[in-house]
Amino acid sequence: MASTKLDIDNLLQRYLELLDEYTQLRAALNTLQSGIYHDLARANFSAERGIRYGLDYYDDRMQATRKVAVTATTTTAPSGLVPIFTVSQTNPAAKTPSSPAPAEPTTSDLEEKEPPKPQKHDPLRWFGILTPMPLRHAQTQAVRAVEELLPQLATVSAAMADVELAVRRARKKRAKAEAAAEKAQQQQQQQQQQVPSREAARSSQGEVSL
Amino acid sequence: MASQADYKDRQFLAVIGDEDSVTGLLLAGIGHVTAPPDSQKNFLVVDAKTDNATIEAVFEQFTTERKDIGIVLINQHIADRIRHRVDTYTAAFPALLEIPSKDHPYDPEKDSVLRRVRRLFGE
Numbered sequence: 001m002a003s004t005k006l007d008i009d010n011l012l013q014r015y016l017e018l019l020d021e022y023t024q025l026r027a028a029l030n031t032l033q034s035g036i037y038h039d040l041a042r043a044n045f046s047a048e049r050g051i052r053y054g055l056d057y058y059d060d061r062m063q064a065t066r067k068v069a070v071t072a073t074t075t076t077a078p079s080g081l082v083p084i085f086t087v088s089q090t091n092p093a094a095k096t097p098s099s100p101a102p103a104e105p106t107t108s109d110l111e112e113k114e115p116p117k118p119q120k121h122d123p124l125r126w127f128g129i130l131t132p133m134p135l136r137h138a139q140t141q142a143v144r145a146v147e148e149l150l151p152q153l154a155t156v157s158a159a160m161a162d163v164e165l166a167v168r169r170a171r172k173k174r175a176k177a178e179a180a181a182e183k184a185q186q187q188q189q190q191q192q193q194q195v196p197s198r199e200a201a202r203s204s205q206g207e208v209s210l
Numbered sequence: 211m212a213s214q215a216d217y218k219d220r221q222f223l224a225v226i227g228d229e230d231s232v233t234g235l236l237l238a239g240i241g242h243v244t245a246p247p248d249s250q251k252n253f254l255v256v257d258a259k260t261d262n263a264t265i266e267a268v269f270e271q272f273t274t275e276r277k278d279i280g281i282v283l284i285n286q287h288i289a290d291r292i293r294h295r296v297d298t299y300t301a302a303f304p305a306l307l308e309i310p311s312k313d314h315p316y317d318p319e320k321d322s323v324l325r326r327v328r329r330l331f332g333e
Contacts, residue, residue: 019327023318029309030316036234037312054229055255058236064252065239068280070217070303083217085281085305089239123237135237142238146223154281154305157323161302164330 004174011170015163022156029149032141039138046132053135057126065089065121066146082162085151217303220280224252224272224304226265227285230312235283252279256288266292272304279304286321287314297322 043053067090072081124131124139223240225232232255235241244250254260254268269292272282286308289296299306299322310316318324 015330022323026316026318026321033231033234033310037230040230040234041312054233058241060243060249062236062241062243064222064242066223067221068223070220070280072217083302083305087223121239123239123241138234139237142234146235146238146240150223150281150283150307153307157307158302158305160323160326164326167330 004170004177008167008170008174011163011167015160015167018156018160018163022153022160025149025153025156029145029153032145032149036138036141036145039134039141042134043132043138046134053127059123059126062123062126063121065091065123066143068151083155083158085154085158087147087151089147217280219278220303222252222279223281223283224276224279225283226254226256226268226272226288227283227309228288228311228313229255229257231285231309250276256285262291266295269295273299273301273306281305281307283307283309285309285311285314286316287311289322290320293320297325 040053044051047053066087069086069088071084071086073084124136127135222242223235225235225240227235232253236253240252242252250271252272254265256265265288269282269284272279280303282304284296284306288311289308296306296308306322308316308321
C-alpha cells in the first residue's frame with residue numbers, strides 16, 4: 001500500500017515537471033507566433049497596393065521541405081511506448097511515395113537540373129524574388145517554431161498522456177488494495193465477535209447441565 | 211500502445227488555421243500537395259465563410275483518413291468551433307496541438323492538454 005502511494009507521488013512529481021515544461025514551451029511559442037504575425041503585418045503594410053502575402057500566392061505544387069520523424073522510447077511506466085517527435089529539413093527532390101514519377105531525363109534536363117538548387121523549394125519564392133525583410137524574418141521565426149517548439153510540445157504532450165495513464169492505473173491498484181484490506185479487516189472483526197459468543201454459549205450450556 | 215506501423219510513415223505537419231497562421235507555417239516549408247489527381251493539401255485556410263462542417267471534415271481527414279500526417283496544428287479559436295471533436299480526440303497519432311492566432315491569443319482554459327490536467331487532479 002505504502003509503495004503504491006509512493007509510486008503515485010513519483011508519477012505526479014514527474015507529471016508536474018512535464019506540465020512546467022509544457023507551459024514554458026507554450027509561452028515561448030506564443031512569443032514566437034506574435035513575432036511572426038507582427039512581421040507578416042509589417043510585410044503586408046509595406047507591400048505595394050493590392051498585394052497581400054497569403055493564400056493567393058501559394059504554390060499549388062508545393063512540396064514539404066520540413067518533415068516530421070517519429071521515434072518511440074520505452075518508458076518506466078507500464079503504459080508502453082512514448083513517441084518523440086522531431087522536425088528536420090529534408091531534400092524535397094528525394095522521391096516520396098506520393099510524388100509523381102519523373103519523366104525520362106534528357107541531356108538538357110541533366111544540364112539544367114544538376115546540381116539541384118536548394119532555393120527552388122523555398123516558400124519565399126512564391127512571393128517573388130525581392131521579398132521584404134519582415135517576410136524573411138517571419139520565415140526565420142516560423143522555422144524555429146516548426147523545428148524546435150512544436151515537436152517538443154507534441155512530445156511533452158504525449159509524455160503527459162502516458163503519465164496520466166500510469167497515474168490512473170496506480171490509483172485503481174491502490175483503490176483495489178484498500179478495498180481488499182477493508183474486507184479482510186471486516187472478516188477479522190466478525191471472527192473475533194463470533195469467538196466470545198461461542199464461549200458464552202458453552203458456559204450457559206454448562207450451567208444448564210449442572 | 212503505439213506500434214511502429216502507426217507512426218513510421220507519418221512525415222507531414224498539417225494545419226487548420228486562419229490565413230496568417232497558415233502562411234507563417236507554410237513559410238517554414240511544411241506545406242505539401244500530393245500528386246494529381248488527388249492533389250490533397252495538408253492545410254486548410256479558414257475564413258469567415260468557412261462552415262463548421264468543412265472544418266470538421268478536414269479535421270477528420272487529417273486525423274483519421276490520412277496516414278502520412280504526424281502532427282496536426284489547429285488555431286484555438288477554430289478548435290472551439292469543433293470543440294466536441296477536439297476534446298474527444300484521444301489517438302496518439304497524429305499529435306494534436308492548438309496554437310494561437312493573430313486575433314485570438316492562447317487561452318489556457320480552453321487548451322485540451324490543460325483540461326486533461328484538471329481532470330487528473332479531480333477538478
